Amino acid sequence: MPNYPAVAIGRAPAHAPRRARLFLLLPRCFFSALSTLFIATLLWLPLQVRAAVSAAPESAQATSAEPDLLQPESGLTLADALTQLLRNNPQLKLADLTLSDANLALTQASMAPAKTLSLTLDNLTGSADLQNGRQLEAGLTLSSVLERGDRQSQRQALARSVYAQAEVQRRANALAEIAALSDLFIRALTRQQQTELAANALESARAVVADVTARVTQGAAPAAEQWRAEAALLQAEVDLSQWQSERDVLRQQLARYLNPNKNPEAAAMTPLRGDLFRLATLPDYTQTLQALRNSPDHQLLALQAQQQQAQSALTRSQSATDLQWQLGLTWGNERNSTALNAGLSVPLFSGERNRAALQQALNNETRAGLEQQLGEREREQVFFAVWSERQQAAAALSRYQQSLIPLLTRAVRDTRNAYLRGRYGYSEWASAQQALLQAQFQAIDSAARAQLAHTRLEQMSGLALTDDNRHASDQPLTFTQDH
Known part of the structure; x- marks a missing residue:
């Protein structure tokens, strides 16, 4: 190996x-x-x-x-707020449930009277000849009610009226929620605009203090003018703090309206984006009045009257006598025989017993018609008042922007130049500044009143009221969001 x-x-x-x-x-x-x-x-x-x-x-x-639409770096627009509202609003979800219940009631009203199947056993046991069921009798009976007066059709008409009312009520609720949010957004945006104006007024007050102090230092003005300018500066700081507080409160209310879990401090820091001074031109009053008469709230008044009419028709049909019928078979053990049975029951004096209920239904029908007339008249009066308010506010805003504010701006500039040259005193300059600041605040207030009135008009009419484009009620409110 x-x-x-x-x-x-x-x-x-x-x-x-x-x-x-x-x-x-x-x-x-x-x-x-x-x-x-x-x-x-x-x-x-x-x-x-x-x-x-x-x-x-x-x-x-x-x-x-969910995506947070309240981003401080981008700002919140009305379109974003409306999107979040329509996605998460509990009122609209409740309206959906009400509409679903009305649909189920309509299905129930379409059903015919129920049929009853009965089984009876007579002489089942006893004594003597009745022992062990020797004389037993068994019966099988089918029974129901034959309604008269077209009762089923009247029930269906009433259920359809209730369903139509629930459907229109849902649209009216959506318009009301959108209008409430738009109202809150406009007021918050107004406070934000006023806060910015107060901040500009504070910067102007600081510049005035610097100019007055320079003249006092040169001996060209008394020291009292410097004290007055410094007092005006302190007042501007107080005013700005108040405007900021009111702005933050409205921002928090807006954020909590959209999201109850929103952090209040973060909501107060969220700016709003919107052009408060851009107003849409309304169509003529006749067209908007016609839109009002076709609005969901007007339709609700008419549907309530129609519902009472359907209720009266159903109550009237109950005056007709219903027929209760039965058909059955009977089997006897003693003779081993079978028999056919039939029966018919007719209630007596049905019309007399139903007379009071029918009269009450007719009274309710008359009352609903009168309430419809009064409601439509009142709504048209309110609509005209809001229309006039909107037109007046828009005209005032136009005067402030085109005439009054440019004149006061020129007056402030000329008064300042005259003060620095020693031709005017501080009082003239301060008076001109105060008049300009007041006009600017009034212009913001006029724009806000016009926007709020416009929102109210759109809610009442159910349309987006613009001069060139009017949408259906599912796209209401045309308040401009972006610059």
């Missing part, structure tokens, strides 16, 4: 060639690298799992939360 030298696994003998020794070292290098990689993986994996677990709540919260 040949004598082979002993060779350890993984180690090349000293006399082996160099290539053979490298070939024998490769398995050791491979297993060593694999072990190192395995250990590094065991150390790295727990760190990644821990990081993923810690980041999971934040990621889940960011994924599950």
